[in-house]
Amino acid sequence: MPVIAGDFRNGVTFELDGQVLQVIEFQHVKPGKGAAFVRTKMKNVITGAVTERSFNPSDKFEDAYxxxxxxxxxxxxxxxxxxxxxxxxxxxxxxxxxxxxxxxxxxxxxxxxxxxxxxxxxxxxPPFFVELVVTETDPGFKGNTATNTLKPATLETGAEIRVPLFIEPGEKIQIDTRTGEYLGRAK
The missing domain is CATH 2.40.50.140 (Nucleic acid-binding proteins)
Known part of the structure; x- marks a missing residue:
């Protein structure tokens, strides 16, 4: 089933020149003079490259599943x-x-x-959020409760991230895999 540029929505995937593209943003533009067009920001789902391009609303593309x-x-x-x-x-x-x-x-x-x-x-x-055990980090000191100071820590997968000073080796913590940030202690 073909995808028509005039029907673009965020998240639609289609094939163009052998590339698989996903619509990130789109805008229907109707200038005072001339023909209407669809201004589109798209991401190549395989390479991650983001490009912008304008299409005629009647342009047809192959649906990419x-x-x-x-x-x-x-x-x-x-x-x-x-x-x-x-x-x-x-x-x-x-x-x-x-x-x-x-x-x-x-x-x-x-x-x-x-x-x-x-x-x-x-x-x-990977899942957006994971719980991993801290295998190695410098010990925290009693009374060292600064909230915005971070120290390096090695996780059970071998990954290194920055954690608050109060985190000790052996503790299980939550991580956002999209940013690599410490979220808190696991419950």
Missing amino acids: VERKDMQYLYADGDLYYFMDTETYDQVPISKDTLSDNFRFVKENDIVKICSYKGSVFAVE
């Missing part, structure tokens, strides 16, 4: 990371190059979203 599937992270072997489909138990190896920087917050057995287009995996999305 991006599959997002929940899979369980099993283990890493060299540059290959193995994921299992929890319904079929099929294992899928994915190259380290495909993984984003925030994959450092994923530990074995976590459920992640595998994004693919026409069978080709282009992204692995």
Whole structure:
């Protein structure tokens, strides 16, 4: 089913010149003179590049269906990371190059979203929030309760983030994987 530029909405994915694009922003413009057009800001879902372009409202594009599937992270072997489909138990190896920087917050057995287009995996999305144990950090000192002072800490996945001074090794904390920020102690 074709996608028509005049029907663009945020989140619509379509194919243009072999690229898979997702509409981030759109604006219908009707100038006093001349034909109407659709000003569009789009993101290439595979490379992440953002571009702007204007289209005629009657322009047609091929619909691009991006599959997002929940899979369980099993283990890493060299540059290959193995994921299992929890319904079929099929294992899928994915190259380290495909993984984003925030994959450092994923530990074995976590459920992640595998994004693919026409069978080709282009992204692995970890959950937005994870709970991880702090394995290494400098000890806090009694009375050291400054709220905006941070220190480096190593997590059970090997990732390093900055945490408040009162966090001790062995504590479980919450992290926002999109920003890599400490959110609080896990409950």
